[in-house]
Amino acid sequence: MTGLVREIGLARGSEILALGSVDLVQFTDEGGRNVLLQADAVFFLNRPWPKEKAVDVDAGPAPDVLLEVDHTTDVRRGKLSVYASLGLPEVWVEVPQPEWLAPRESGWPRLTIYLLEGGRYVESARSRAFAGWTAAEIHRALNEEVRSLETVAALRRVGRRLGRAMGTGPDDDLFLAAEREESREQGRQEGREEGRQLGRLDATRLMVRQTLAARAIPVSEEIDAWLAGLSADTDTASLVEAAVECRDAEDFLCRVQKSGH
Structure with missing residues (x-):
């Protein structure tokens, strides 16, 4: 009781x-x-x-x-x-x-x-x-x-x-208040980390688009869709390298998909 x-x-x-x-x-x-x-x-x-x-x-x-x-x-x-x-x-x-x-x-x-x-x-x-x-x-x-x-x-x-x-x-209640504050702080930390990851992905997408545009390669709907699906462990350097070396939009997609991105 x-x-x-x-x-x-x-x-x-x-x-x-x-x-x-x-x-x-x-x-x-x-x-x-x-x-x-x-x-x-x-x-x-x-x-x-x-x-x-x-x-x-x-x-x-x-x-x-x-x-x-x-x-x-x-x-x-x-x-x-x-x-x-x-x-x-x-x-x-x-x-x-x-x-x-x-x-x-x-x-x-x-x-x-x-x-x-x-x-x-x-x-x-x-x-x-x-x-x-x-x-x-x-x-x-x-x-x-x-x-x-x-x-x-x-x-x-x-x-x-x-x-x-x-x-x-x-x-x-002091106990519940402490537990809730700890949970809120953990949530804030996870939110900040998620925000940093999203910021890195947005920067990667921008760099790829700018590199392709500088080479007069149009960013197709297929490339846009592929960029939207990038994950947090994406290797930005290899994507930019593919954008620099590709012949056209189709070749870019072929390179990045072949490399496992």
Whole structure:
């Protein structure tokens, strides 16, 4: 799941904090630490990285999303009421595939999104935190062996929608920005080299035409067509030599074609 969220962060243009198997804790007045529950993962859309993998429910902010993977128990029987009392705004409960991993009390493989409304959770088909990401899309992404085009499209859609709300995009991510700039620079270098090659070919064509014209040999349509097909590895000197020594246009073509140009 953290990999999926990371890709959404790339599309958004800023990292999303994803913590796996994290404790939800409260601290006593004496400094002791009580572990209330352990979540399979929590996600913060806008929070710097903490020093330890624990969430102080009193200090805040609360995770934007908490994920529970329900292998053997029904989360609804206990944890949801606790999460609601802590004010966690969004909880995802994933019953994974294959179907034999889903016990009868947890239901069929699926992901359920719970949104906190008026102190209790209501089911929703879409995430509120990860704008527009549907429960079906999240479930599919979590259970794919290989990332599908549909999942990639969904991750990009959600990330860009989050980015629009923040005024950011992929180019604001330092890693992607560096990759794109490197690609652009490579393209510019290749373009400059291609331009130099085209310039050399144009110069070669001009020299051949001028040499033939100086000898009063007309540049026929056949010669023009042949010159248009010159490649970057053309030997300019041998072409000019053929233009100097040929008897006429037909002889010029015969010489250059015989020499393999």
